[in-house]
Amino acid sequence: MSSLDNSRYLDRTEAAKILCVDDEESVVNSLRRVLRSSHYEVIGFTSAPEALKYLESNEVDLIVSDMRMPEMRGDEFLAKTMSITPNTVRILLTGYSDFDMTVSAINEGRIHRYMSKPWDNSELLAIINEELVQKQRDDEKRNYDELVKSLTATDPLTGLLNRTALMEQVEAQAIVGTALPGVAPSYLILLDVDNFSSIVESVGPQTSEDVLKLVGRLLSFNLRSGDIIARTEDDEFGIMLNQYAPEDCINGIMERVRMKLASRSYLVRNQKVDIQITLAAKAIDIGDDPEELYKVAKKALKFAKSEGKNRSEIAD
Secondary structure (H helix, E strand, O other), rough: OOOOHHHHHHOOOOEEEEEEEEEEEHHHHHHHHHHHHHOOOOEOOOOOOHHHHHOOOOOOOEEEEEEEOOOOOOOHHHHHHHHHOOOOEEEEEEOOOHHHHHHHOOOOOOOOOOEOOOOOHHHHHHHHHHHHHHHHHHHHHHHHHHHHHHHHHHOOOOEEEEEHHHHHHHHHHHHOOOOOOOOOOOEEEEEEEEHHHHHHHHHOOOHHHHHHHHHHHHHHHHHHOOOOEEEEEEEEEEEEEOOOOOOOOOHHHHHHHHHHHOOEEEEEEEEEEEEEEEEEEEEEEOOOHHHHHHHHHHHHHHHHOOOOOOOOOEOO
16 A cells, blocks of 8 residues: 555544553553654553443543553453454553463454563554554444445335345244244244335325335334344335244234224325235244245235235234
């Protein structure tokens, strides 16, 4: 990477937050002076347990820790920070006689660099800057990967999951099945909007898309937060209904959702819209193939619609 490209990262790391931990106040103050001269925000602690408590509710970009501290060794401290803030850069200050503990810190605390005490200020700043530049690159890649993953799993119209993501959830559930006694099985439910083509003709394509968004929101409002909701295709939605108590039967759940959506008229882009849905459900058992489950539920949904729509069906 050219020096010009590097400067983009350097500019963005000037306000990085650095946590310094050493049992000697004079060492913490010395680190604070050196790092603040490069416009870093510095938080100092003389107690490793207090520093851990701080990390539980505060984010930092980089940690500089001494090795020999009375309450907790530096390698132990850095290992504990891994579970709290795994993406933070960790630098260990260590003496010549601490080689074995330094190896432990590298293996267990996953430190990025270690430096001998006393340190050279210029070298310390150069190492910190280099590590923060790399962290910036890693963070950007991680954010990009998460964005790509989100886009490939999400229906762009409703913001719900898409069919692929729903099937992944169903497959995961089919691996474990219903493991707890006294708990009803999970279900795959398919539903679609009755007479949606008539709605499109009546209100137009743009408003009909808003109707689908509305259906997605209504389903989210009327199901539990742990239930998985997706738009699978056109006006069809899929739900993975997680395990309920047996007394809260699947028939009752589907009927409650169906009646709730049909209980009133809705105003979409200043046009009155009535929404009715037809639903079909299939229990998810251990070892079930998600695509076969989908086909069975789809067949039951078609049967329910042929029987008059605005109703629910449970597949055998």
